[in-house]
Amino acid sequence: MIDGIKILCGPVQGFTDCHWRNAHQEIFGGPDGYYGPFMRVEHGEIRKRDLADASPENNTVPVFTPQILACQPKDALRMVEALKDRGHHAIDINLGCPFPPIALHHKGSGLLQYPDEVKKLFTALSKVEDVTYSVKMRLGWDEPYHWRDIIPLLEIIAPTQVTVHPRTGRQQYKGVLNLDEFEAIIATCPYPIVYNGEIKSLEDVTRYKQIFPSVSGLMIGRGLIEDPAMLCPEKATPDNYCELHNRLRDAYTEQLNGGEHQLLLKMKSLWEVFLPNAPRKALKAIKKASSMAKYNIAVNELFYTLDEQ
Ligand SMILES: Cc1cc2nc3c(=O)[nH]c(=O)nc-3n(C[C@H](O)[C@H](O)[C@H](O)COP(=O)(O)O)c2cc1C
Numbered sequence: 001m002i003d004g005i006k007i008l009c010g011p012v013q014g015f016t017d018c019h020w021r022n023a024h025q026e027i028f029g030g031p032d033g034y035y036g037p038f039m040r041v042e043h044g045e046i047r048k049r050d051l052a053d054a055s056p057e058n059n060t061v062p063v064f065t066p067q068i069l070a071c072q073p074k075d076a077l078r079m080v081e082a083l084k085d086r087g088h089h090a091i092d093i094n095l096g097c098p099f100p101p102i103a104l105h106h107k108g109s110g111l112l113q114y115p116d117e118v119k120k121l122f123t124a125l126s127k128v129e130d131v132t133y134s135v136k137m138r139l140g141w142d143e144p145y146h147w148r149d150i151i152p153l154l155e156i157i158a159p160t161q162v163t164v165h166p167r168t169g170r171q172q173y174k175g176v177l178n179l180d181e182f183e184a185i186i187a188t189c190p191y192p193i194v195y196n197g198e199i200k201s202l203e204d205v206t207r208y209k210q211i212f213p214s215v216s217g218l219m220i221g222r223g224l225i226e227d228p229a230m231l232c233p234e235k236a237t238p239d240n241y242c243e244l245h246n247r248l249r250d251a252y253t254e255q256l257n258g259g260e261h262q263l264l265l266k267m268k269s270l271w272e273v274f275l276p277n278a279p280r281k282a283l284k285a286i287k288k289a290s291s292m293a294k295y296n297i298a299v300n301e302l303f304y305t306l307d308e309q
Pocket residue numbers: 010011012013014036037038067094096097136165173196197198199219220221222223
């Protein structure tokens with residue numbers, strides 16, 4: 001809780017996996033809960049990696065909610081049952097993913113324009129016992145009003161919370177946030193609403209809390225990857241950033257089983273988002289590194305430079 005409002009760490013596929021979540025919570029902390037990136041069924045099977053990421057033995061954060069990518073009822077039921085078998089009784093439903101290959105297959109935000117399919121999905125999910133659902137959605141796929149046909153369907157699953165990112169799927173992660181439509185959702189939806197979008201600092205937390213005093217929480221996505229100490233500035237030290245980085249590098253070294261090229265790509269992808277305000281020269285050296293040995297030298301140099309500042 002910050003300023004009396006619940007703060008949630010949103011799911012960001014490729015970044016906020018169990019290693020990041022566990023390390024973030026132990027080193028920095030701040031969020032009241034963490035959400036897992038969506039799991040999905042591929043070629044009739046739930047991806048093993050996704051199940052491992054959601055397994056209780058791999059998650060040490062006190063409040064963790066796994067997410068499923070909304071799809072055909074039979075696939076969704078399969079994921080819910082698999083999660084239930086692993087002890088999860090609260091599951092988030094993704095109605096927000098904007099990635100075209102997914103959305104064009106009536107999944108994520110792509111499903112928002114098909115209320116009949118949403119109804120079938122919710123109806124199937126509502127029959128599972130001992131599971132509560134939350135929903136994470138956008139305003140619509142390519143129009144900011146598709147939500148109007150979705151909100152009345154929520155009563156089928158009576159969600160514990162509805163997180164809204166006030167953009168359309170077509171907008172992806174850029175462009176104007178449609179706060180008027182968000183306000184309209186608050187006025188229409190009888191379930192607790194969480195605001196999500198462009199919260200990058202503690203000042204933003206205060207600002208959005210003031211703009212939407214009735215929301216039940218704020219969810220932060222990229223802001224916490226960019227600056228993991230965003231919610232606790234006193235922990236914004238090079239040592240803490242380095243600790244997070246090293247824990248991730250160790251975990252991916254083990255996960256990728258010595259594949260240097262893959263490890264290098266994985267670690268470089270972290271730096272596409274992590275610490276964007278670090279010295280440019282040091283960031284550039286990391287992006288240019290052609291081996292893990294060179295990468296490690298560049299990373300040490302970056303943390304050393306941060307220490308000097
Ligand atoms: C690379 C990337 C991957 C994402 N993966 C997921 C995901 O798996 N599930 C989900 O609900 N949202 C996902 N999101 C959306 C974020 O949770 C969040 O809604 C979005 O980034 C807007 O919030 P922000 O401005 O605080 O980042 C992803 C966003 C990005 C940029």
